[in-house]
Amino acid sequence: MTMTNKKPNAYTEDNIRTLEPREHIRLRPGMYIGKLGDGSSQEDGIYVLLKEVIDNAIDEHMQGYGNCIEVTIEDKRVSVRDYGRGIPLGKVIDCVSKINTGAKYDSEAFQKSIGLNGVGTKAVNALSSYFMVQSIREGKTKIAEFERGVLVKDHPLKPCTEPDGTLVVFEPDDTIFKHFKFIPQFVENLLWNYAFLNAGLTLTFNGKKFVSQDGLLDLLRRKVNEEEIRYPIIHLKGKDIEIAMTHGSQYGEDYYSFVNGQYTSQGGTHQQAFREAIVKTVREFYKKDFDTTDIRASIVAAISIRVQEPIFESQTKTKLGSTNLSPDPKSPTIRAFVNDFVKKELDNYLHQHPETAEALLKRIQQSEKERNEIAGIRKLAKERVKKASLHNSKLRDCRIHFNDSNKEERFETTIFITEGDSASGSMTKARDVRTQAVFSLRGKPLNCWNASKKVVYENEELNLLHHALGLDEGLEGLRYNRVVIATDADTDGMHIRLLLLTFFLRFYPDLVRHGHVYILETPLFRVRNKKQTIYCYSEQEKVQAVEKLGKGVEITRFKGLGEISPEEFKQFIGEDMRLEPVILQEHTNIEKLLSYYMGSNTSERQNFIINNLRIETDTLDPRLAERVALEA
Template identity: 30%
Template sequence: MGKAKSYGNESISSLKGADRVRKRPGVIFGSDGLEGCEHAVFEILSNSIDEAREGHGKVITVTRYGDHSVEVEDCGRGCPVDWNPKENRYNWELVYCELYAGGKYNNNEGDNYEYSLGLNGLGACATQYASRYMDVTVWRDGFEYALHFERGQIVGELSKTPLSRKKTGTRHRWLPDLDVFTDIDIPAEFFTDVLKRQAVVNAGITFRFRNEVGPGKFETSEFLYENGISDYVAELAGEGSLTAPVFWQAERRGSDRADKPEYKVKLSVACCFSNKVHIIEHYHNSSWLEHGGSPEKAAKSAFVSAIDAYLKQNGKYQKSESKVTWADVEDCLVLVSSNFSTATSYENQTKKAITNKFVQEAMTDFLRSNLEIYFIENRFDAEKIAEQVLVNKRSRESAEKARLNIKKKLSGSIDIANRVQKFVDCRSRDVDKREIYIVEGDSALGSVKLSRDADYQGIMPVRGKILNCLKADYGKIFKSEIITDLVKVLGCGVEVQNKHVKDMASFDLGNLRWNKVIICTDGDVDGFQIRTLILTMLYRLTPTLIREGYVYIAETPLFEITCGDKTWFAYSDQEKVGILKELEGKKVKVDRSKGLGENDPDMMWLTTMNPETRRLIRVMPEDVEETARVFDLLLGENLPGRKDHIAENGYKYLEMADIS
């Protein structure tokens, strides 16, 4: 036994300098993978956005280079990097080498960055620390300043040269470090998505994206929304929406708690109703709130409350009808909110949700009051909205009722008139628990029936080798009693449009009676062939069951290895060799495992049916085209291909072939 490691006063240590980010990037960026690397880009971009929002520069250019480096350039005032007498240090040290240092802590009204996306003074420094290198160029006060960092350390000194022309702004170019992130190949789609979103919520600012597609060759695209979210909602809704887009804006002042200081919130919402599209997006201080938070809760509360009130006041509900829900409203709503506040509580540094209580309260009241006025002033549109929301509600309720009825029906026994011979059902009415074992022959039926858990395991025997469904036409397939019985037991119908399937229900995954469809055959050549034929049938008639992962193969052991009073089961020759190696020097007995019909119930339960000990292989083809090709080669009409395949690979299986 190894000596236990001591845990004393000398065991405690702290990360310093760049190691605070390089060794724990997930703390700052939310991930050490590609998502974290992408968030680092947004940290730098957000500083440029804050400058542009303050009226300093109207163009921000982002470049994606072929070597995975990224460049962000703005036309702002230029990041201060020279000597800071107050701090007795250079500003570049504070900005790029000091976490929690920056110019956005004094967010009082009238100060710089009243509505700032970056508040914590982390982004520039953390990104620099996480980079293989970073080059910073600043133009301000008539000078060009340049800095070069490598792996979190300054290389050389701050250079300062006079400018021959008037220019201000900041340019960052950096290469994310593979020692920090597991992946740095940020796709072009990330940049286009982020820049488009920023153009939406920063009206009148041009976001230019340059993507290097070859050495020195760039493809350029630009994103600009002159009227911000109003133009965006009109674009999302397209032509033929139920109502024209409206834009509401207001400012509120308040606090998250009575003892907390007040702050200001600027609220902006554009929305319309449509029976073609439904999209809802929330932004705060330019950051897309992928996970919503306060604005999402406000929208749900305000829209449901206002529409429900209108429906009640105008007698739109039927007698004893339940009220509308958010799902009914959301299904026909196109809404984009873009709010700004002087104090923001993000869920975490990645800024994907906010938790401000006052923002939620202010936005709820703001939306509810605007909706009430809108319904009064736009009676025709209000009627269309009410009608569509009620259609959504009643459709949802009908669908839910039908789903529950179907589930109840499918959870019960198969109707006596359609009872399938020798099919053995289970007792459970819960479709999510029910399993059907498709077994080989009547003898296996008896053995499996004694071994199963009758609460949730049903059995369907197939007699002999069923029809090859790749070679046969549909007329022949649906004359096969074995196949039609099996389809009836599954309950989901078939994915076939043909005159021969008039007695078969059309496919509906919701009608499937089972959570698992398990093919259970002997572990010999005949068993493999029967398994393949059943899989072929499912592949041709109900491919969705395979694609969605409902079909499984139950592995049955090939060998029973006995040593004393203990028995091991080997599912392959390789496993047999491994077990014998472990038992080397002991007296062992190796028997070829019997067929399913010859196994005793305890062994069947242990090896094939007990969820704790059985081995199930989920049939989940990753490439449907490749699966179709192999099925056709082995079982279809491709005779020349099959001959070539046997000629090239047949020697591998001579020992398994049943040749006398």
């Protein structure tokens, strides 16, 4: 027997590697752009790539150069053209390929810009299968082309008659962003945010214009429905700070916060300071110690501040970490700055507008009354949930949760809400236990279209779901980043889907507004021969699969999720998972929407069904159409 001293997994000099910046970006993209995704979430990597390019154009505009930015997306190729000064021609290649290279380190040139780390555009370049940059400056132009961060064509300097500025064209690498697609609504939301924060700037997306004159006032006008708010939007502006706020009728709190023109979707020190300042100012104005939740219930607000050299908690800049307005330790804290502004300006506004002050007081008192009414029910419900959680057969939880702020994988956390034991059983066996949870419904949940929040605590199943999601204190306690409705693709499954959407829209509309709710797409057919299996999500895909595999194929129609084996399910909730985001259109009146689709049967809805009923045959007996409508 031969003995050896060499141990398995030996740690030697051979294990040490030094990566070039481009290699590191491609190996660890999450460090630079957050989650990858496929474009079904507003925070997926492809939108971060777009944002990084636009940020540079915005910084030029903020310095006083260029008042137009043109964005075009054709299939998977993106182009962004600004009319700023253009990258200095001798540094074009360096600025988009050499990390830690840029003008943002010079605080005099870019005092309060968005991008400060010299990383953004380089990450876009490294993570794109094709990347082209063109700078036009003082009658000359320089073009460079790259593939996955590697320079493939360095064009010579040429004369040019186009206006100064920079053009960037890129196509995200589909080996990194698998099955990705750009959702137009998400791109439009991104561009609207830039427009609201940069008066005088015009952005276009595939020809559509985005421009704002009244900043955050326009933002809130777009986010709320005029019929649902309790008082006219309050709009306050000061040096390096702007605020807009109102109260609606929805449950929860809804905030839109920005730093140096950057949308901080995860909030940060400025948003928390604003929330505290609202409570303090309102209590002092009315000289009453209202409960914090009553003051902030149903608030819809936006805050924008300018900070010198801001510190964000990640390269994606979704959460502000700075505590001071500038690196100078003597500068005011953000908390004091925001509090002083709100205390002075909001207090003045309420004194000058007594009708608004009265309407705000009534909203607070209404919230106080509603909270007291359900206090007893809420206590009993919590006790019931506490007992049920010890042997809760409804929830198969995961190990990592969205509110674990120190966990990198928290953005991957997902809960699948499904119907019946067979479907939840297959999904439970197939899931990733670290980040995927399963909640099983007994059948069709309660229709909540005209119910008060008491029903959340009185109905056992909805109460268990409410606590599983961690929504007791609003979105702050949300335990899963993605709430996925996974029901059968039949009429019963569609009905359950609508009932769940009604529940979320009625009591947690901000869960939908902030892009946390999805529909799981699962295959309708399996087409296979002895060599290959293709899963098809539509009739068209089935036809294409049959044509591809030829004669003698076996076609299986999946009637329900329970018919899909755990081994197959792994494909559909893993890397290749297809999610359809639930997007709430701007100015949607939720009350009218739910009343129309989920309320008492109306002749209007019956007529809509009769006029829009689609069938597979060429003819339809009108009496049958009427019967279907009456039973809907």
